[in-house]
Every structure is written in C-alpha cells, then in structure tokens.
Amino acid sequence: MTPDPHKALREHILYLLRGGGAHLHFDKAVADIPPDLRGRTVPPVPHSPWRLLEHMRIAQWDILEFSRNPRHVSPPFPDGYWPRGDALPDDRAWDRAVGAFQTDLETMCALVAEPATDLFAAIPHGDGQTILREALLVADHNAYHLGQLVVVRRLLGCWPEEG
Secondary structure, eight states, X not given: OOOOTTHHHHHHHHHHHTTOTTSOOHHHHHTTOOGGGTTOOBTTBOOOHHHHHHHHHHHHHHHHHHHHOTTOOOOOTTXXXXXXXSSOSSTXXXXXXXXXXXXXXXXXXXXXXXXXXXXXXXXXXXXXXXXXXXXXXHHHXXXXXXXXXXXXXXXXXXXXXXX
8 A cells, every 4th residue: 555645734634624723623613602692693793603604514515515526516606605594494403504514524524534535636527626725715714704603602792701
C-alpha cells in the first residue's frame, strides 16, 4: 500500500471542518438554544437561529452533493439556500436540521479523509472546482454563519458566557 502523500493536508482540512483551532464546533453553537428562541430574531441581526441553521444545512448539503453527484442540481441562488421565514415549520424541524447537518458534515469529512480522493483533481462535472476547494468552502461558510449564530444567541441572552 502506497502511503498517502496528502495525509497531513487531509488532517488539517478535517481539523477545520470539525471545529478545530479558532473554529467553533457546530455542536457547541447549536446546543441548549431554548425552543422558544429558535425562531426569534433580534435587531440588528436579520436572521433567527433557525434560519441560520437551515441555511447552513442547505448550503453544506448542496456543496457535498455537488462534490460527489454529477446529476445534482443546486437550488436557485440565493432564495433556494434560505428557509422561508424565521419560524420553524414544526416542533421537530430543529432536531432534523441538526442531525442532517452533522451527517452531511461527517460525509464531507469521510470524502476528504479517503486516500483515494484526489483533493486536487477538477470535479468532472464542475468548472474548475476541486474537492479541496469545496471542503474549504464548507469550512469557511460554516465558520462565518456559526459566528453569526453566536451573535444572535448573545443578543437573545442564550449564549453560555465563559469565565
């Protein structure tokens, strides 16, 4: 078996995707938000925790599917990447979105971790994208919106202050 020449790069990407270093871990960002605050907005931020979570889920799912499925059709931009409204559609929507986000994140991690995945090869059905680029896009996009989620949680008074 040939050693993976990109093992260290794969490990760095996985570290970012999973919330390492200065990146916030997804599970911490979504933990313990009271159900009555999940659909609430607070000025000046225009999005509720639900809207941010669902946007992150949709975008990450789209990037993952684009990366592995040549028949995938992305939602219309930008409206297809955001849920309609700030309120949750039902009582179980939050848990479903969290679970789907976690599953898709781990699937992206598995794709990156697989030594047979050429991180630098152009995705055949794309226009120059690579798995490396798409994985870094997931990490960047998630980090950006997790930061927004922390701001919303602080404004709503439901972020655990650390001493």
